Amino acid sequence: MDYNKNSMEISAIYQDRLNKLKALKEKGIRPFDRPDRPLNLMPIAGLLADFKENAKVSSAGRLMAKREHGKVIFIDIRDQEAKIQVYIKADVLGQENFELFSSLDIGDLLIIDGELFKTRTGEPTIKAEALTLVSKSLRPLPEKWHGLKDVEIRYRQRYVDLIANPDLRKVFIQRAKVISAIRGYLDKNGYLEVETPMMHPIPGGAAGRPFKTHHNEHDMDLYLRIAPELYLKKLLVGGFEKIYEINRSFRNEGVSTRHNPEFTMLEVYTAYSDCSGMMELVEAIVVETAKEVFGALKFEFQGKPVDLTPPWKRYSFAEVVKERFGIVPEDAAEVMLEKLHKAGRALNEKRLSRSQVARIVEDLLQEEQDFSPAFFTDYFSILCPLAKNKPNNPHISERFELFIGGMEVANAYSELNDPIEQRQRLEEEISEDKTAPVGSRMVDEDFVTALEYGMPPAGGLGVGIDRLVMILTNQSSIRDVILFPLLRPEAK
Secondary structure, eight states: OOOTTTTHHHHHHHHHHHHHHHHHHHTTTTTTTOSSEEEEEEEEHHHHHTOOTTOOEEEEEEEEEEETTTTEEEEEOOOOOOOOEEEEEEEHHHHHHHHTTTTTTTTTEEEEEEOOOOTTTOOEEEEEEEEEEEEOOOOOSSOOOGSSSOOOOHHHHHHHHHHHHHHHHHHHHHHHHHHHHHHHHHHHTTTOOOOOOOOSOOSSSSSSSEEEEEEETEEEEEOOOSSSHHHHHHHHHHTOOOOEEEEEEEEOOOOSSSSSSEEEEEEEEEEEHHHHHHHHHHHHHHHHHHHHSSSOSSETTEEEEEOOOOOOEEHHHHHHHHHHHHHOOOOHHHHHHHHHHHOOOOOOSSOOOOOHHHHHHHHHHHHHHSOEEEEEEEBBBGGGGGEETTEEEEEEEEEEEEEEEEEEEEEEEEBOOOOHHHHHHHHHHHHOOOOGGGGGOOOHHHHHHHHHHHOOOEEEEEEEEEHHHHHHHOOOOOOGGGGSSOOOOOOO
């Protein structure tokens, strides 16, 4: 049922259900109350897994189907993970209760008390001895939710989509298990989970346009965090050596199948490690998570094979762009543009900074990757103001990006811990990038001060949880792995 095109029909159903609700209340039934008795409810999946004929059980779920046969009614109820058939007979419930519950509607939430048995066809069933209505559904569920052409309503009314689409619920259950598995792996390996501020006085830690807000009591502007990186490195200064955070970051930028302004990141920092150590760590995290949650390292993502079996492929970014475009990190921006034009990559932009051109090159490469994991190392240092440079080449940083499914999933550095060089880099970046938002053109003095107390050499890793879940659950859009994605205001 399309909610937009059938408003009159829905209105009639809504009124009919309101009338039923009124009738129930007049008979003394409280259709939105928890029963005044101890509840020992069993999940439906548990009943089915440990099925014992003639066992007395209590369970609960949403009414999803109803079949009437005179003095007998069959219904299907579904909870979070499974469904079961319920057999309702007039001479068991009593005629009055039977008639009362024969008026139940699809979508109603029920508690069922009864006895397990199997029908002649072998279907596990609860023979109802008592039914309790605990929430009356006033709006009809869609009949063919999968057939909706306008998927926007699925995102806007996610609660309805979750009711009607068990496969979608499975995706979010798997998402939770992925995050739990990642936590479990890191905890088991001696990492401490920490929490850092979501509101920053200065935006920093990554490239991106921040969301701005204002704190009234202190009369100060604050920014929703672009990344937690700088705070986490301050904790390295403070003596923590193995830390991680799984939480939200925010970037006031575009929305696409791969981008949402609010997203979930895993960031990990390991003292006395480096970019190479982070490469081993992220490989282990993804492999062990896939094994634990999905039981496989080989699967399909959007029709293409993905093989997570280690070791993963490794490429040099610097070597690839030199081979394909003749670009080297020492080139000025104008030279990079010219070489891109000669290679058939025409760009409309006339004035770009070196870093902007380098980012364009990154995007071009990203489009051409196969779907199995691949590390790209040896990035231009102009892209990495927070990363150490290679000792033998100041134009190349100790950084990698991990691509899976043709998407960037992770990013890691050998973290720069020289406070003098760090300040210089940040100041150069600000002076070079004239397109940056005014509020973001600031050096984080407290971060530099922290480095001046001494930060151990360290490896830092960021993993995009939403994209990783997309790949592992074979979803084409980031909106399908975020419960409530950001949407445009609904047209009136």
